[in-house]
Amino acid sequence: MLSIRNNNCLKWSASLLLAVVLTGCVSNYAESARSFQSSYSAGNYANSLVEAQALVTGSSAEDEVVLKLQLASVQREAGKIKESVDTFESVENSFGLYDAAPEISLSGEGIAAFTNPYAFPYRGRAYDRIMATTYRALNYLELGDQEKARVALNRALFRQEDAKRMVAERERIAREEMNNAESRDWNVGRVARSAEVTSAMSEGAADFVGLPIYQDYMNPLSVWLHGVFFLHTAQGIEDVEKARKSLERAQALAPQNPSIQEDAVWAAKSGARPAVDGKCIVYVVHETGEAPAWSEFKFDLPLIIFDNNAPIMRVAFPKISPVPNRDNLSIRCATGNFNPAPLVNMDAIVAREFNDELPGVRTRAVASAALKGITAYVANKAAAEHNRRNNTEGSGLFYLATIIATNTYTTQSAQADLRNWATLPKNISMVRLVVPISEQIYLQNDLARPPVSFTIPNAKSLILYCKTPAKGGPLSLHKIILNP
């Protein structure tokens, strides 16, 4: 009797331990990133730099890329351009290593089902890779290293070509995984196509209706920057031709921005760098707001096993919502007042890739929940059988504990992957001005902040890259000389 009781206690303890261990795999990524995000949104770059650095130092290898992307953004805004370059280069190396490594295998996905999606490294979305390379180019330009900026801008164009390939590959993997899931006898395919799952997939989609769709996953900022860089630093007619092509593309991507057209026309008609006697061509670029916020949407799946011992099967999908808090910039100079016109809608870029990822996310989440459900069901069934055979107080308690433990496991371990480059802006706008050298221009953002003044240096062309993370937030300014 004693040995049976001991045996039951052992099993009870083991089952509880199993539940604790398995639910312990739940990532606290979203929670740990929250504090950093709030200081960044307030424009407190000094604090957010410390927090971003601490997050990278304490990060797992799986989260390193996404946390470093955020750190590089903060370093850039905190004026630590060289450090930002180093961090972006480190991320670029990681992208290279991930690209060289085999794709995540379907058998590997089985492991994720037992743990959570955070068990896999964040490899970087296509828009992350494009924006990282574009910021890297901006950093090099700010440091005056035009040779490295040229390389980074070429890389940004290649990254945009890669984006189309990544999307096609993702679609293929999603189809393959769905076929694979359907071939199993767990009704995963039926559940994945159920009304509950279909409705969850469209959660929040209405918030992103009517946004621009950029052809071939191109990013208008990267394309435009490529164009103006090659135009103003042209080493020959080939560079002007490259500039023309990029500027015409940028014009098609952002037709509301008339400034792009002026340069596109120049590049088409002239074979040389543009210059205006005694004046400087100034591009004021304004980056504002925050990219969509990621949250979790949890719901219970329809049962795949109709039995009293079937556990609750909870699944978690990621959901994105627009962050409405964006700023406006106005520029005042002797010739008048100007406002930058839209160049990029980052919400559109993020939402599009999010929607592309959803079919794959759905299959994995449902398969993971089903696999966990089966595991829990087997444990519950065994405990029920043990209870039926022994019918003692101990076996009853063991059965109850198993039911609690497995339900805790299946409900608490459901987690959506919320990793995303959260410091990306919501909108980027741009205006082209021709201002006399030594004249002052004033940059004013919303609310009652005093305008920031800037004296035009003796240069043929420059970019003033401004950022306000939220409405009325502090305005950070990057001066980039294109053609001295």
Next chain:
Amino acid sequence: MKKLLIAAAVLSLAGCSSSRPASYIEAKDGSGIVSLDKVNVQDFASAADGMLRSLYDSPAFAGAKRSDGSPILMVGRVTNDTGSNFDTSQLVKKMTVSLTRSGKVRVAKAAGFGGAEDQAAAEARASQALVTGESAKPLLPDYTLSGKILENRASAEGVQQASFIFQLSLTEVKTGLAVWEEEKTITKQGSKNSIGY
């Protein structure tokens, strides 16, 4: 239950990985790592070999006569127009090493495009001129070497192709005309980076 056991087996196997001990390889024999997204050391070696063969076969230096020795070559700008950072001297140095060893040219070090390659030589030359009271003779090259490295990408059905195009020109300073030009293209294909054959 069987599926659970399989999953457990997968879990236990996931930790296993194979490693390969470090070893020396010859850059030109094709055993190096082949990257689709960057120019590898063997690509520079192959491009430089082809360029040098072409240059030695050409009559580029035939008309160059100089009373104080072989003609002077100054290295100009070689633009990296690819999507990956590297030092273009990995190509140019292979060229100048071979050319100076062959006695075809002497390479200007104390002056050059964007500044002297050998800053110490340039400063020593200036100091020497100061001591002797004579102004340093300008280093006038007979030839300049310049070029560009471009990248072209394509992909179809999961296969990626990267071409790196090496373009070099030798210009005779006296006439301002190109006396030799060459282009070498190195194309690599694959779905992932790999170790060479």
